[in-house]
Amino acid sequence: MKRILIGSILPALFIASWEISSRTGLLTLESLSRPSDILRAGIAGLADGSILVATGQTFETALFGLAVAAVAGIIAGAVLGLSPVLERVVDPTIEALRPIPAVAFIPLALMMFGFGISMEATIVAYACVWPILIVTISAVKAIEPRLLEVADTLEMNFVERLRKIILPAAFVRINVGLRVATGIALVVAVTVEIVLNPRGLGYSLMLAQQSLRVDIMYAQLLWLCVIGYVLNALLRNIGPASIVLSRAGR
Amino acid sequence: MQVKAKQTVGGGKAAATTPGMSMYQVSLSYGASSPERRLILENITLDVREGEFLCIVGPSGSGKTTLLRMLSGLVKPTTGEVRFRGQVVSGPSRERAIIFQDYSKALLPWRTVAGNIALSLEAEGMRPADQQPIVAALLSKMGIVRAANQFPGQLSGGMQQRVQIARCLAQRPKILLMDEPFGALDAMTRQALQDEILILSGEQRMTVVFITHDLEEAIYLGDRVVVLGDTPARIIETIDVDLPRPRDQLTTREDPRFLAHRHRLFGLLRRH
Numbered sequence: 001m002k003r004i005l006i007g008s009i010l011p012a013l014f015i016a017s018w019e020i021s022s023r024t025g026l027l028t029l030e031s032l033s034r035p036s037d038i039l040r041a042g043i044a045g046l047a048d049g050s051i052l053v054a055t056g057q058t059f060e061t062a063l064f065g066l067a068v069a070a071v072a073g074i075i076a077g078a079v080l081g082l083s084p085v086l087e088r089v090v091d092p093t094i095e096a097l098r099p100i101p102a103v104a105f106i107p108l109a110l111m112m113f114g115f116g117i118s119m120e121a122t123i124v125a126y127a128c129v130w131p132i133l134i135v136t137i138s139a140v141k142a143i144e145p146r147l148l149e150v151a152d153t154l155e156m157n158f159v160e161r162l163r164k165i166i167l168p169a170a171f172v173r174i175n176v177g178l179r180v181a182t183g184i185a186l187v188v189a190v191t192v193e194i195v196l197n198p199r200g201l202g203y204s205l206m207l208a209q210q211s212l213r214v215d216i217m218y219a220q221l222l223w224l225c226v227i228g229y230v231l232n233a234l235l236r237n238i239g240p241a242s243i244v245l246s247r248a249g250r
Numbered sequence: 251m252q253v254k255a256k257q258t259v260g261g262g263k264a265a266a267t268t269p270g271m272s273m274y275q276v277s278l279s280y281g282a283s284s285p286e287r288r289l290i291l292e293n294i295t296l297d298v299r300e301g302e303f304l305c306i307v308g309p310s311g312s313g314k315t316t317l318l319r320m321l322s323g324l325v326k327p328t329t330g331e332v333r334f335r336g337q338v339v340s341g342p343s344r345e346r347a348i349i350f351q352d353y354s355k356a357l358l359p360w361r362t363v364a365g366n367i368a369l370s371l372e373a374e375g376m377r378p379a380d381q382q383p384i385v386a387a388l389l390s391k392m393g394i395v396r397a398a399n400q401f402p403g404q405l406s407g408g409m410q411q412r413v414q415i416a417r418c419l420a421q422r423p424k425i426l427l428m429d430e431p432f433g434a435l436d437a438m439t440r441q442a443l444q445d446e447i448l449i450l451s452g453e454q455r456m457t458v459v460f461i462t463h464d465l466e467e468a469i470y471l472g473d474r475v476v477v478l479g480d481t482p483a484r485i486i487e488t489i490d491v492d493l494p495r496p497r498d499q500l501t502t503r504e505d506p507r508f509l510a511h512r513h514r515l516f517g518l519l520r521r522h
Binding site for chain 1: 323328341343356358359369372
């Protein structure tokens with residue numbers, strides 16, 4: 001509690017001096033609004049639901065893309081982690097595709113899907129699949145070989161082996177990859193919306209800026225800050241993989 | 251020497267009844283090119299009779315474990331063939347349970363003791379409701395009922411090995427392959443588990459192949475003891491253990507025949 005108090009001294013001073021200097025006419029920049037106006041705009045946006053609708057749209061796309069990336073990345077990662085030969089074949093391709101910035105595919109995705117959720121989710125999935133894939137490969141490679149031999153002698157099929165041995169054994173490390181990817185998913189979704197997709201928080205931000213509603217723009221920035229903080233706290237405490245995999249670890 | 255060994259092991263007596271498992275002129279080498287090529291096992295011919303307790307002894311690093319892994323199907327021979335009830339072994343099978351020496355690595359650390367045992371039953375597609383009584387029976391048979399809901403990491407080595415044995419029994423194997431299962435345990439626990447495994451195998455007339463480097467353990471447990479000589483491993487002797495059953499940690503080990511076998515095996519292994 002004490003630490004929170006000490007930590008909030010600086011932001012409080014900053015906000016206070018911002019408010020005072022803009023009210024006294026010391027600050028007249030168009031790109032700056034007053035903290036009190038921002039707060040009012042934020043409350044108004046929450047009250048009329050516009051911020052929540054935009055948040056819902058962004059989350060929907062980010063989670064959709066993330067889910068596709070998680071399923072694809074974990075399955076492909078498990079297969080590649082189990083087969084050194086296949087990994088040698090695929091690895092150069094992965095290393096060639098991975099460094100391409102996901103947002104560079106926006107024009108292509110737009111041509112393929114048009115505006116909307118599919119286009120955005122595809123970009124998100126592309127950005128998220130790499131950390132998940134790479135972490136899963138290394139996690140599966142690190143599995144105790146004895147456990148795979150146990151699966152062999154029990155004549156488990158691939159799905160059983162994946163569900164009962166490989167994923168639980170690689171769980172802790174895959175979870176790290178999923179956490180990294182969740183952060184990426186939100187960033188990429190908002191970016192795609194800012195660049196051109198007419199939906200979600202990124203688009204609202206652009207709309208506010210273009211209609212010179214600086215107060216709304218700041219309110220939404222603040223809201224993104226809150227979302228990011230809460231999401232990170234959630235991931236640190238629960239972890240997406242524990243939800244997905246909790247049933248396997250009986 | 252080798253000819254003699256082959257006659258003792260795969261003689262006419264075994265041919266009359268189909269052996270549980272057999273190895274015929276099996277060799278194994280690692281490394282592709284000739285300079286690095288390392289011969290691990292050379293020309294092993296061996297019959298495991300149905301229902302017998304066969305012990306294999308040899309110096310450490312002699313390829314005992316590799317031999318057992320070939321019986322399970324986890325390792326394929328370079329030449330020769332391994333047969334199980336007449337069929338050529340092409341890979342691991344639920345019918346041949348293998349109990350690994352490093353029990354801590356062979357158990358699923360995220361599952362409870364009961365969950366580890368149930369794994370064998372899940373693998374054959376049994377319904378959870380049907381699994382429960384079987385798991386309960388195995389827990390009590392192995393004396394680990396109180397540990398049922400604990401995780402392997404919370405148990406002593408002896409308990410963990412009991413869990414592994416229970417899991418292997420749950421797969422209802424036709425043959426039990428044991429790779430120095432008690433090697434890492436303290437003397438008291440080892441003797442207790444030796445007696446338990448004798449009772450288990452006697453009850454169900456289970457075929458057991460038991461690898462050990464402990465000569466006394468081999469004589470105490472086995473119907474026969476196969477002696478491997480080292481690098482590359484080959485069978486140098488097979489002895490029939492003519493000690494009465496049930497065996498007893500005190501009287502069996504003091505039996506003059508026990509001491510005579512021990513004397514003989516000790517001499518054989520010292521020479522190699």
